[in-house]
Amino acid sequence: xxxxxxxxxxxxxxxxxxxxxxxxxxxxxxxxxxxxxxxxxxxxxxxxxxxxxxxxxxxxxxxxxxxxxxxxxxxxxxxxxxxxxxxxxxxxxxxxxxxxxxxxxxxxxxxxxxxxxxxxxxxxxxxxxxxxxxxxxxxxxxxxxxxxxxxxxxxxxxxxxxxxxxxxxxxxxxxxxxxxxxxxxxxxxxxxxxxxxxxxxxxxxxxxxxxxxxxxxxxxxxxxxxxxxxxxxxxxxxxxxxxxxxxxxxxxxxxxxxxxxxxxxxxxxxxxxxxxxxxxxxxxxxx
Amino acid sequence: xxxxxxxxxxxxxxxxxxxxxxxxxxxxxxxxxxxxxxxxxxxxxxxxxxxxxxxxxxxxxxxxxxxxxxxxxxxxxxxxxxxxxxxxxxxxxxxxxxxxxxxxxxxxxxxxxxxxxxxxxxxxxxxxxxxxxxxxxxxxxxxxxxxxxxxxxxxxxxxxxxxxxxxxxxxxxxxxxxxxxxxxxxxxxxxxxxxxxxxxxxxxxxxxxxxxxxxxxxxxxxxxxxxxxxxxxxxxxxxxxxxxxxxxxxxxxxxxxxxxxxxxxxxxxxxxxxxxxxxxxxxxxxxxxxxxxxxxxxxxxxxxxxxxxxxxxxxxxxxxxxxxxxxxxxxxxxxxxxxxxxxxxxxxxxxxxxxxxxxxxx
Numbered sequence: 001x002x003x004x005x006x007x008x009x010x011x012x013x014x015x016x017x018x019x020x021x022x023x024x025x026x027x028x029x030x031x032x033x034x035x036x037x038x039x040x041x042x043x044x045x046x047x048x049x050x051x052x053x054x055x056x057x058x059x060x061x062x063x064x065x066x067x068x069x070x071x072x073x074x075x076x077x078x079x080x081x082x083x084x085x086x087x088x089x090x091x092x093x094x095x096x097x098x099x100x101x102x103x104x105x106x107x108x109x110x111x112x113x114x115x116x117x118x119x120x121x122x123x124x125x126x127x128x129x130x131x132x133x134x135x136x137x138x139x140x141x142x143x144x145x146x147x148x149x150x151x152x153x154x155x156x157x158x159x160x161x162x163x164x165x166x167x168x169x170x171x172x173x174x175x176x177x178x179x180x181x182x183x184x185x186x187x188x189x190x191x192x193x194x195x196x197x198x199x200x201x202x203x204x205x206x207x208x209x210x211x212x213x214x215x216x217x218x219x220x221x222x223x224x225x226x227x228x229x230x231x232x233x234x235x236x237x238x239x240x241x242x243x244x245x246x247x248x249x250x251x252x253x254x255x256x257x258x259x260x261x262x263x264x265x266x267x268x269x270x271x272x273x274x275x276x277x278x279x280x281x282x283x284x285x286x287x
Numbered sequence: 288x289x290x291x292x293x294x295x296x297x298x299x300x301x302x303x304x305x306x307x308x309x310x311x312x313x314x315x316x317x318x319x320x321x322x323x324x325x326x327x328x329x330x331x332x333x334x335x336x337x338x339x340x341x342x343x344x345x346x347x348x349x350x351x352x353x354x355x356x357x358x359x360x361x362x363x364x365x366x367x368x369x370x371x372x373x374x375x376x377x378x379x380x381x382x383x384x385x386x387x388x389x390x391x392x393x394x395x396x397x398x399x400x401x402x403x404x405x406x407x408x409x410x411x412x413x414x415x416x417x418x419x420x421x422x423x424x425x426x427x428x429x430x431x432x433x434x435x436x437x438x439x440x441x442x443x444x445x446x447x448x449x450x451x452x453x454x455x456x457x458x459x460x461x462x463x464x465x466x467x468x469x470x471x472x473x474x475x476x477x478x479x480x481x482x483x484x485x486x487x488x489x490x491x492x493x494x495x496x497x498x499x500x501x502x503x504x505x506x507x508x509x510x511x512x513x514x515x516x517x518x519x520x521x522x523x524x525x526x527x528x529x530x531x532x533x534x535x536x537x538x539x540x541x542x543x544x545x546x547x548x549x550x551x552x553x554x555x556x557x558x559x560x561x562x563x564x565x566x567x568x569x570x571x572x573x574x575x576x577x578x579x580x581x582x583x584x585x586x587x588x589x590x591x592x593x594x595x596x597x598x599x600x601x602x603x604x605x606x607x608x609x610x611x612x613x614x615x616x617x618x619x620x621x622x623x624x625x626x627x628x629x630x631x632x633x634x635x636x637x638x639x640x641x642x643x644x645x646x647x648x649x
């Protein structure tokens with residue numbers, strides 16, 4: 001693919017995206033409009049993340065892509081292959097080895113370190129979107145810090161269900177100012193958003209927005225004093241590596257209700273197994 | 288034994304190989320050439336060029352072949368290719384008054400300077416399947432006549448002489464470009480027109496149709512519909528003057544709409560405008576109707592809350608590449624979110640169950 005520029009996008013486009021990223025880093029949690037390009041993969045399939053990754057990537061980077069926490073899900077494979085072909089960068093599945101990690105729906109279990117960049121694919125960047133469909137209105141609400149509607153929604157959840165009925169895509173407040181959509185990560189991952197050593201960048205291609213969390217930013221999940229935020233996960237250990245504190249996928253094993261739980265973060269799970277942590281089903285017949 | 292869902296890479300490769308095989312179909316049937324698509328499926332090619340925002344019949348034909356005839360997929364291929372092209376500059380505005388018209392009709396005047404020219408239209412064909420076409424595609428030669436050499440004036444200009452139609456003010460400011468700047472609201476008319484000309488034909492048609500059925504009703508006359516080629520000129524800085532760099536076929540539709548006047552405007556006819564690449568008549572007329580509906584605010588009309596009046600609704604949902612991508616992304620794995628929802632629903636059900644038991648006990 002030598003006919004394309006390094007990492008596919010031309011340098012002017014990358015410059016435009018970098019400016020948006022810098023603005024995003026300067027105003028944490030603020031959604032910066034940017035002139036998203038049509039990419040050779042569909043909108044909604046990570047075009048925002050891909051553009052952000054392309055803009056920050058250098059030839060020396062080691063790139064990792066996860067979708068649902070796994071390196072081998074089809075769309076993660078597709079995006080990794082895209083950058084192998086268009087940028088020729090080294091790729092890895094090991095979280096700690098990667099310099100740029102593009103993710104959809106998860107934050108790696110292993111804490112990130114300085115020098116790493118985590119790039120989120122974002123479908124709907126506007127946390128207020130499903131309370132107010134109009135972009136012109138929601139932008140006004142952000143600039144006036146008018147977040148009452150969001151609190152009313154959360155309160156209504158509690159009065160109706162006894163809980164805040166949001167299990168993923170759980171809204172956060174950044175540095176006491178902007179309410180931000182963390183992308184559809186499970187709320188289990190929310191505590192991992194704040195006070196992180198790595199840079200976190202969020203790209204929404206179709207919606208033409210970029211936002212960012214610089215390292216060590218304060219990020220608080222919205223809640224109430226008497227209904228504090230609670231990061232939840234299935235109450236089981238991983239059957240492969242025995243981890244008690246990782247986010248789990250539920251796998252159906254038969255048609256009579258049999259199921260088991262395995263880590264959604266494949267790199268984390270494999271590293272634990274390699275270190276000798278063995279779960280209850282590892283090496284056994286699941287059926 | 289449980290094996291993690293490995294092998295995504297191989298699965299993708301195999302799927303692509305199968306897709307290529309399916310695209311080719313039965314190899315005992317001759318392969319379709321790009322030239323055949325360009326010449327014989329020209330209206331599909333036109334739609335792909337219009338919504339792909341790239342005027343290149345050969346590339347559009349290739350895209351249709353590669354997409355197995357799925358036009359939205361073909362438009363997507365063209366859009367993705369288009370973004371990689373360098374920009375050398377902008378052409379001068381094309382002068383549709385100098386169009387070499389293949390078709391030019393007016394629904395408002397029986398006869399007019401430049402005449403009514405039906406051109407190659409389906410309009411008065413009887414929609415009967417032509418079984419002869421299945422056997423042989425030979426056609427008798429169509430009658431010809433000398434081309435009209437003079438310029439064909441716009442119908443709305445005739446109305447303008449009497450002041451019966453609103454002025455379309457001359458404006459030389461460079462219009463915005465939504466392929467280079469993020470779309471932001473409120474959108475001025477030039478930007479709306481750009482969004483509409485590349486909008487999905489079906490969506491635009493549906494929106495236009497809704498205005499005809501009473502959602503922001505504003506009866507439109509087709510003042511004029513013309514299809515033909517116009518020269519494209521570009522100023523070359525080194526030369527200091529403009530030169531013709533090619534020709535494009537365009538469809539232009541100007542509607543003349545009723546308007547009884549408002550606080551700010553006298554009673555007069557108003558305009559809706561459609562301009563689309565290629566022979567794309569349905570799209571151009573739809574565009575003109577939607578353009579007119581979106582102008583309610585500047586004309587001081589009432590906001591009826593109709594979908595076609597709502598620029599934010601129309602413009603954010605008219606692009607089929609954005610829409611299809613987001614729609615189809617729900618095919619991607621959502622295990623993680625779904626797991627979170629499972630936990631939540633189980634928890635809520637558990638509590639609901641406990642509550643009803645305790646209520647029954649009371």
